[in-house]
Amino acid sequence: MQKEKSTYFPSIENIKQAAGTIKKVSAVTPLSPSLRLSNYYNGNILLKREDLQQVRSYKIRGAYNKISSLSKYEAKNGVVCASAGNHAQGVALSCKLLQIKGTIFMPAPTPNQKVEQVKMFGGDSVDIILEGDTFDDAYHLAKAECEQLHKTFIHPFNDKKVIEGQATIALEILEQANQPIDYVFVAVGGGGLAAGLSTVFKQLSPKTKIIGVEPEGAPSMTTSIKNNKNTTLTNIEKFVDGAAVKRVGDLTFPICKQNLFDMITVPEGKICQTILDLYNKDAIVVEPAGALSISALDFYTEKLKGKNVVCVVSGSNNDITRTSEIKERALLYGKLKHYFIVKFPQRAGALKEFVVDILGNNDDITYFQYAKKTNRENGSAVVGIQLKSSSDLEPLITKMKQHNFYGDYLNDKPDLFQFLV
Numbered sequence: 001m002q003k004e005k006s007t008y009f010p011s012i013e014n015i016k017q018a019a020g021t022i023k024k025v026s027a028v029t030p031l032s033p034s035l036r037l038s039n040y041y042n043g044n045i046l047l048k049r050e051d052l053q054q055v056r057s058y059k060i061r062g063a064y065n066k067i068s069s070l071s072k073y074e075a076k077n078g079v080v081c082a083s084a085g086n087h088a089q090g091v092a093l094s095c096k097l098l099q100i101k102g103t104i105f106m107p108a109p110t111p112n113q114k115v116e117q118v119k120m121f122g123g124d125s126v127d128i129i130l131e132g133d134t135f136d137d138a139y140h141l142a143k144a145e146c147e148q149l150h151k152t153f154i155h156p157f158n159d160k161k162v163i164e165g166q167a168t169i170a171l172e173i174l175e176q177a178n179q180p181i182d183y184v185f186v187a188v189g190g191g192g193l194a195a196g197l198s199t200v201f202k203q204l205s206p207k208t209k210i211i212g213v214e215p216e217g218a219p220s221m222t223t224s225i226k227n228n229k230n231t232t233l234t235n236i237e238k239f240v241d242g243a244a245v246k247r248v249g250d251l252t253f254p255i256c257k258q259n260l261f262d263m264i265t266v267p268e269g270k271i272c273q274t275i276l277d278l279y280n281k282d283a284i285v286v287e288p289a290g291a292l293s294i295s296a297l298d299f300y301t302e303k304l305k306g307k308n309v310v311c312v313v314s315g316s317n318n319d320i321t322r323t324s325e326i327k328e329r330a331l332l333y334g335k336l337k338h339y340f341i342v343k344f345p346q347r348a349g350a351l352k353e354f355v356v357d358i359l360g361n362n363d364d365i366t367y368f369q370y371a372k373k374t375n376r377e378n379g380s381a382v383v384g385i386q387l388k389s390s391s392d393l394e395p396l397i398t399k400m401k402q403h404n405f406y407g408d409y410l411n412d413k414p415d416l417f418q419f420l421v
Contacts, residue, residue, distance in 0.1 A: 007254045007255075008160060008251055008254075008255075009199060009255060010160065010163055010164045010167055010195075010196060010199050010255075012200065012203055012204070014164050015164050015167040015168060015170075015171060015196065015199075015200060016171065017164075018061075018065045018161070018164040018165045018167070018168050019168040019171055021064070021065050021068050021069075021165075022060070022061050022064050022065055022068075022165060022168060024097075025054070025060060025064050025093070025094070025097060026053065026060050026061050026064065026168070027052065027053055027054065028172055029048060029049045029050050029052050029053060029172070030047075030048075030049045030052065030176075031046050031047070031048050031049075031172070031173060031176040031177060031310070032046065032047050032049055033045070033046055033047075034046070034047050034282070036281055036282060037294070037297065041297060041301060041304045041305070041309075042304070042305040042306065043304040043305055043306060043307045043308070043309055044179075044307070044308045044309065045297070045304075045309050045311065046177070046308070046309065046310045046311070047284075047294075047310075047311050047313050048169065048172075048173055048310055048311070048312045048313060049313050050169065050290075050312060050313055050314050050315060051284070051285070051286055051290055051313050051314070051315055051316035052316075054093065055086065055089040055090050055093055055121060056086075056089075056315055056316045056317050057086035057089070057090070057242075057287075057290075057314060057315030057316070057317060058086075058166060058169060058193060058312075058314055058315065059086040059087050059089065059090035059156070059315070060089075060090040060093060060094070061090075061165040061166050061168055061169065062090070062156075062157075062159070062161070062162035062163065062164075062165035062166045062192060062196075063081075063087065063090035063091045063093075063094045063154060063162070063165070064090070064093075064094040064097070064098075064165065065161050065162065065164060065165030065168075066154055066159055066161040066162050066165065067079060067091070067094045067095065067098055067100060067154060068094075068098060069161050070100070070152060074152045075098070075100050077149070077150050077151050077152065078100060078101035078102060078103065078149075078151050078152075079091065079095065079100060079101075079102045079103070079151060079152045079153070079154050080102070080103045080104075080105070080142045080145050080146050080151045080152070080153050080154070081102070081103075081104055081105070081142060081153065081154040081155075081156070082104075082105045082106075082135065082138040082139040082141070082142035082143075083104065083105075083106065083135075083138075083156060084106050084107055084110045084114060084135055084138070084241065085114060085241055085242055085317060086242055086315050086317055087154075087156040088104050088106060088114075088118045089117055089118055089121050089317070091104060091122075091126075091154050092104060092118045092119075092121040092122030092125070092126045093121040093122065095122055095125040095126050096121065096122050096123050096125040096126070099125065100125065101125060101126075101127075102122065102125060102126040102127070102154075103126070103127045103129060103142075103145060103151070104118060104122070104126055104127070104128050104129070105129050105131060105132075105138040105139070105141050105142040105145075106118070106128060106129070106130050106138055107130070107131075107132050107133060107134055107135055107137060107138050108130045108131060108132060108133060109133065110130065111319050111321065113319055113320075113321075114317070114319070115128060115130070117317070129141070136246075155249075156189075156190060156192065157189065157190030157191055157192030157193075157248075157249045157252055158190060158192070158249030158250060158251050158252060159192075159251070160251065162192050163192050163195050163196045163251065163252065163255075164196060165196070166192050166193040166195075166196040166197065167195075167196025167197055167199060167200050168196075169193070169196075169197055169312065170184075170196065170197040170198075170199075170200030170201055170204075171200060173310055174200070174201075174204055174205060177308070177310070179308050180205070180207065180208075180308060181201075181205060181208045181308050181309075181310055182207075182208065182209065182307040182308050182309060183208070183209050183210075183211060183300070183303075183304070183307060183308075183309045183310070184197065184201065184208055184209070184210050184211065184309075184310045184311075184312070185211045185213055185293035185294070185296050185297065185309070185310070185311045185312065186198075186210065186211070186212060186213065186293055186312045186314075187212075187213050187214075187242070187243050187289050187290070187292040187293055187312065187314045188212040188213060188214050188221045188243065188248070188256070188263070189214075189242060189243035189244065189245050189248075189289065190245050190248050190249050190252060191221055191248040191249050191252030191253060191255070191256050192249065192252055193312070193314065194210070194212050194221075194252070194256050194259075194260065195249070195251070195252040195255035195256050195259070197210065197312070198210040198255065198256065198259035198260055199255060199259060201259075202259050209261035209262070210259060210260050210261055211260070211261060211262045211263075211264060211296060211300070212256060212260045212262070212263045212264070213263075213264050213265075213266060213292040213293055213295070213296040214243060214263065214264070214265050214266070214292070215237065215239070215240035215243055215244055215265065215266060215268055215271065215288070215292065216237070216265045216266060216267045216268060217236055217237020217238075217239065217240070217244065217268055218233070218236040218237055218238075218240065218243065218244035218245065218246075219233075219265045220232075220233050220236070220245055220246060220247055220248050221248045221253070221256055221263055222263045222265055224248055224253055224257075225253075225256070225257050225260075225263060228257075230247065230248060230250055230253040231247070232246050232247040233246045233247070234246075237268060239268045239288060239325075239329070240268060240271060240288040240289050240292065241287075241288065241289070242287055242288065242289030242290070242314070242315055242317075243288075243289040243292060264296045264299050266292060266295045266296055266299075267333055268288070268329055268333075269329045269330055269332055269333020269334070270295050270298075270333055271288050271291050271292060271295045272288070272326045272327070272329040272330035272333065273295075273330040273333060273334060274286075274291040274294050274295040275287075275288065275291045275318070275326055275330075276326065276327065276330055278291065278294070284313070284316075285316045285318055286313060286315070286316050286318065287315050287316055287317050287318040288318070288326075289314055289315055290313050290314045290315040290316055290318075291313075292314070293311035293312050293313065293314070294311050294313070297309070297311070331386060332411065334390065335387075335390035335393065336386055336387050336388075336389075336390060337366070337384065337385075337386050337387075338384070338385050338386075338387065338393060338396075338409070338411055339367065339382065339383070339384045339385075339409075339410040339411055339417060339420075339421055340382075340383050340385070340400070340406070340407065340408065340409055340410060341380050341381070341382060341383075341407035341408040341410065341420075342354065342380065342381050342382075342383045342400070342405050342406070342407055343378045343379075343380055343404065343405055343406070343407045344370065344378060344379050344380070344381055344405070345378055345404075346378060346379055353403070354403075354405055357399070357403060358396070358399045358400055358403060358405060359385070359396070360387075360388075360392055360395070360396065362387070362388035362389075362392070363385055363386070363387055363388070363392065363396065364385065364386045365383060365384065365385055366384045366385065366386045367382065367383065367384025367421065368381060368382075368383055368384070369381060369382045369383075369420075370382075380407055382410070382420050382421065384421070397409070
C-alpha cells in the first residue's frame, strides 16, 4: 500500500530519541516467558510486563515524552488532560517530575481509588477537577480550559510525541528477545500504542505479524478499518475502560490500518476469565485492558504452535471493587451462570421440591429473589444457578419444564436481565 503524503508515520530516529528522553522515568520492563501459556499453546509465549511500570501502565512513556517536549512558554502555562485512569497517572507523575503545573479533569463518578492514585503521583503539581458524568464530559471541559487559558492539552493517544513514547516498548522487545518474533499481540484503545509499536516492527522486524486486540463492545479500530475511514461509534460497552473509545485517533488510524496484520475483538466475559486465570494461576494482577492481548491467543491457537509470541500486558490498575463483576462476567461467558424466572406453586414444600428434584448434585443457587403472592396459584422468582459444566444446562431446563417450574430464561434477554438481576 502506498503511503499518503499527508499521513504521519513516526520515524525510528524520533522513537530512539524518545527512548533517551524517558529512560529516567520509565522502567525497562521484563520480557518474561510464561511457562503455563507456552505449554498450553505449544509455543514460546513471552509477556512484556508494562504492568510493572511505576504508574502500573505504559502510559508514562507517552505522557512524559510529550510533556518533556513543551516549549518554555507552553511549560509555563501548564498542561491539561482528561482521563479516569492510566493516562491521568502518567500525566500526573510527569508534571511532578518536570515541575509543570497540570490540571486533570476526571468524570465525577470516577472511583476514589483512582483519584487518590493521581493525587499520589502528582502531588502539588496537579489539580484534579471532578466534573461531568462521563469521559466525554470531562474531555470537553478540559479542551475548553485549554482554549480559555492557553494551556497545552495532553491527548492520551492522538499526538505524535505520545505515539513515539509508546513506541519505545517495541525497541525494548527487540533488544530483549533472543530470537525472531513471529507475533506480537497488543491492546488497541485509541491506537497510540499499536501505532507506535507496529511502526518499529515494520521497519526493524518486518516479518513479525502485529495483531491488534479490542474489546467486543468497543470495536472502534476494527470498524474503522472495515469502513476504510475513521469511524465514530454511537454506543460502546465501557467495561474495558482502558481500551474502550468511540473513536480512534486520526493520527493512529492510518498507521494501524497499514501496519496491523489483523484485528481481533474479544468478548468482555473472556477478558474477565483471563484476569482470573492470571491472578489465580500466575499471581499477576491485570486490569481488563491489560488482559486483552492474552485473551486473544485462543483465536490464533493453531497458528501459535512452535512460534515466538509476545503479548504486551499493558496495565494493572484494577479496582478491587470490580472483582465480583469480573467473576460474574466470566461465569456468564463460560455458560456456567444462568438466570431464570422460576414459577413456584403457592404451597409449602415447593422450594424443597425444586432443590431436590430439579437441581443437579453440583448445581448451586447463587441468586434468589421471590415475593409470595396471596392471590395466585404460582409465584415467580428470579433465580441464579451456577453449574459445574455448561453441558448441565439442557438437562436442567428439561426438568424444570417437566415439573412446571420453568418460566423464562434471562441470559439471552439483555434488557430484561439488566432490569431484574
